[in-house]
Amino acid sequence: EAGVTQFPSHSVIEKGQTVTLRCDPISGHDNLYWYRRVMGKEIKFLLHFVKESKQDESGMPNNRFLAERTGGTYSTLKVQPAELEDSGVYFCASSRLRGEIMNTEAFFGQGTRLTVV
Amino acid sequence: AQTVTQSQPEMSVQEAETVTLSCTYDTSENNYYLFWYKQPPSRQMILVIRQEAYKQQNATENRFSVNFQKAAKSFSLKISDSQLGDTAMYFCAFMRSYSNYQLIWGAGTKLIIKP
Numbered sequence: 267e268a269g270v271t272q273f274p275s276h277s278v279i280e281k282g283q284t285v286t287l288r289c290d291p292i293s294g295h296d297n298l299y300w301y302r303r304v305m306g307k308e309i310k311f312l313l314h315f316v317k318e319s320k321q322d323e324s325g326m327p328n329n330r331f332l333a334e335r336t337g338g339t340y341s342t343l344k345v346q347p348a349e350l351e352d353s354g355v356y357f358c359a360s361s362r363l364r365g366e367i368m369n370t371e372a373f374f375g376q377g378t379r380l381t382v383v
Numbered sequence: 384a385q386t387v388t389q390s391q392p393e394m395s396v397q398e399a400e401t402v403t404l405s406c407t408y409d410t411s412e413n414n415y416y417l418f419w420y421k422q423p424p425s426r427q428m429i430l431v432i433r434q435e436a437y438k439q440q441n442a443t444e445n446r447f448s449v450n451f452q453k454a455a456k457s458f459s460l461k462i463s464d465s466q467l468g469d470t471a472m473y474f475c476a477f478m479r480s481y482s483n484y485q486l487i488w489g490a491g492t493k494l495i496i497k498p
């Protein structure tokens with residue numbers, strides 16, 4: 267089966283511009299997660315979708331970030347307007363909805379490297 | 384709040400050697416999950432091994448094994464007979480038992496396997 271796919275792989279934008287990152291989860295995976303790794307720091311959880319609903323968005327840094335998952339398939343993460351501190355790698359992961367954690371694996375995409383200049 | 388610490392930013396060993404990556408964490412939870420992920424250069428994050436805190440037995444996956452010391456809150460990863468393909472960033476992660484992959488991550492260890 268196809269893995270988790272993220273687009274673009276790399277984006278360079280100017281401060282103040284808007285960028286939209288996309289994540290296509292594995293087909294049939296209702297759980298979708300966004301994480302990001304700011305340079306030199308730990309990976310941080312951003313939010314979690316169950317199908318089209320936001321289950322947990324406690325990690326979203328501020329209201330410049332907007333995540334959507336219309337129809338419960340792919341998800342987008344929009345940053346508007348982008349700031350320098352938004353630079354980093356944004357990861358997406360997906361997993362099946364049901365099952366014990368030890369039997370349910372989250373699969374990750376390759377990440378989108380965002381550079382704000 | 385939970386935290387995960389990886390004290391080794393970078394490690395380098397010769398091929399076929401054994402290497403141990405350290406990870407400590409802090410939590411007041413009694414049951415939780417711990418993970419080791421690897422991210423090879425320019426590739427996606429891959430699950431290496433996982434452990435449920437409820438279980439005393441250390442998890443093992445082929446050449447990868449963990450030393451889980453719950454009282455010490457330590458979760459080290461041992462890679463035996465290291466191979467060139469093991470070169471990657473390794474991340475230790477923590478997850479509360481009722482949290483669905485809301486992972487808390489360490490800063491990562493860059494492991495280089497030299498030929």
